[in-house]
Amino acid sequence: MENPVCSPPESAADHAGIQEMDILLVGAGKMGLPIARNIQRRGHRLSVLDSSAERRDLARAQGLKIAPTLESGLASAKVLITSLPHDAAFESMASEIVACMKPEQIYVDTSTVSLAASQRVSRAFQEAQIPWLRVAVSGNPQMVEQKQSTTIASGPLEVYQRVLPLLRLLGEAQFHVGPRDEARVMKLAINLMVSGLSALLAEALALGQKAGLDWATMCEVIAASAAGAPVVRAKVAQIKHYDFAPTFTVGQMRKDVGLILDAGMDLRVPLPQTGAVAQLLLQASALGFDSEDYASVIKAVQQSAGLPLHG
Structure with a gap:
């Protein structure tokens, strides 16, 4: 390159x-x-x-x-x-x-x-x-x-x-x-990280919620913390109000993660964490969240943890 x-x-x-x-x-x-x-x-x-x-x-x-x-x-x-x-x-x-x-x-x-x-x-x-x-x-x-x-x-x-x-x-x-096609690979690499961060955010919020932390407070602390990357800050500002209006849907992210996994297969790069993210997105889709924001993986994790679907 x-x-x-x-x-x-x-x-x-x-x-x-x-x-x-x-x-x-x-x-x-x-x-x-x-x-x-x-x-x-x-x-x-x-x-x-x-x-x-x-x-x-x-x-x-x-x-x-x-x-x-x-x-x-x-x-x-x-x-x-x-x-x-x-x-x-x-x-x-x-x-x-x-x-x-x-x-x-x-x-x-x-x-x-x-x-x-x-x-x-x-x-x-x-x-x-x-x-x-x-x-x-x-x-x-x-x-x-x-x-x-x-x-x-x-x-x-x-x-x-x-x-x-x-x-x-x-x-x-x-x-x-x-x-040549380097820009395609770079975009997939970035989306790999974005989708992975959404999965980590879902697990972090579910863990805190299960322990009794306040939802809005968690969002504010995450945004201000070392984990508050720009995409995380933008997402928690929306999720703080339990708003899943789509900026990029679960279905669209599933498509991109599929392309990422295909590229990993073609280039012989193991992507085990991205494979887990693909399954989480599939779970969110199966639960009826396909047209909602890709951050709806939060609701999929909440449901798996026996938590109410609200912030």
Whole structure:
């Protein structure tokens, strides 16, 4: 892997010459929509393509232009960005992109997909001479909306430098970590830690609750302690009120943990703790929490410990 390239602090000059850029974004989902809004706010001409009528209506209601087809959207676009939910959607869209895209256009994929799917698509793009970046966006939709996410890119460095002003619209930190699929691995490694921390938080809260500690007090102490990493602090601020409104659902985290375990199998890296987290997420899903925040593993542990499902 190449040495990571971290971008310097943003300045007014960073956006010079890009205000007239035409961009097509495919996938107006939970992450794609705030990405699109942030880019359009900077004055770029952006259009959105999505197979869901509901998501198209939502994008249109938020002032975004809808592209009728991929071909028409690419007719004037300099950059294509995709934010797709899984391997099948990613690979299906990639086959259409290969047929429509021109070598002078740039493709940026922000989807969380498997290494195997990314490698298959990479071979097709290489044959078509289409430059592309894999860009992992670390953070939830609210963090993207507030320009607090971190972007981790891999692919040709020259292409990365050309789209860096766009990536700066999503957050304060940007990294280039290699020429191929390194960003995919880095995103999985980060999500491995996030999912593991949620499982540890669930066990810690259940242990304290069983011993009679006050729920809100536990959350405050954990946030202020040595264990209060940023993701833990953000989560306990929500869980303090026993609020499981989703920033990222149990189902979405199950999908990502599955990708992590697949990568571990492919790379021959044992991941026993992540395997246990996968089972805990499955338990939460079986209990009916699949559409709630992934922190609902807390409720799964509470139930296993014979505790009431409240804070």
